Amino acid sequence: EPEVTQTPSHQVTQMGQEVILRCVPISNHLYFYWYRQILGQKVEFLVSFYNNEISEKSEIFDDQFSVERPDGSNFTLKIRSTKLEDSAMYFCASKRDLSSNQPQHFGDGTRLSIL
Amino acid sequence: AQSVTQPDIHITVSEGASLELRCNYSYGATPYLFWYVQSPGQGLQLLLKYFSGDTLVQGIKGFEAEFKRSQSSFNLRKPSVHWSDAAEYFCAVDNQGGKLIFGQGTELSVKP
Numbered sequence: 001e002p003e004v005t006q007t008p009s010h011q012v013t014q015m016g017q018e019v020i021l022r023c024v025p026i027s028n029h030l031y032f033y034w035y036r037q038i039l040g041q042k043v044e045f046l047v048s049f050y051n052n053e054i055s056e057k058s059e060i061f062d063d064q065f066s067v068e069r070p071d072g073s074n075f076t077l078k079i080r081s082t083k084l085e086d087s088a089m090y091f092c093a094s095k096r097d098l099s100s101n102q103p104q105h106f107g108d109g110t111r112l113s114i115l
Numbered sequence: 116a117q118s119v120t121q122p123d124i125h126i127t128v129s130e131g132a133s134l135e136l137r138c139n140y141s142y143g144a145t146p147y148l149f150w151y152v153q154s155p156g157q158g159l160q161l162l163l164k165y166f167s168g169d170t171l172v173q174g175i176k177g178f179e180a181e182f183k184r185s186q187s188s189f190n191l192r193k194p195s196v197h198w199s200d201a202a203e204y205f206c207a208v209d210n211q212g213g214k215l216i217f218g219q220g221t222e223l224s225v226k227p
Contacts (some may be wrong), residue, residue: 031217042205043220045214048214056214103164104161106151110156
């Protein structure tokens, strides 16, 4: 069964540095998402992306964050100047379309540690 | 605003015992509801989903969930728990724009 893949599995970065988290969604999916999960907390929506633009974003997704689909397969989340509170697990998800019987498929996540 | 509440942060059950994990949602229209499971260090695996129709839905690994509109609930059940079911379980609602709103999660421990 096709799956969403995320790299790296663990990223350690100094505070203030830029980080790019990478995701390869399922190939025939059209909707892409980033979520984050701070340790011990619930999974929170960050952003959704469709047709090469952001569909919706949360208040967490401020100017330090950006997303891009640089080619036909990758979907990236960039944090421009990381802060300690950005330490979390980041999940990418994709969905074939918005019809009612399609769930989101999640990757295994990237654990981001900010030092 | 849409929200999901999982009242139980941590539940411990004995292996072979039955399980029910509670989920309540707040959503104006007919919700799309999901249960996901997360094993330590792993991603989120879809257990089951409800969109419409039969209010009792079957999922993988022997799990089922019942949608009760009158109670705004979507509780997850399993008749006999296995040690491998120990994990964190998340209930989520889709706002029909695709965004998932998750509950706080319930950590399940299984006693031998």
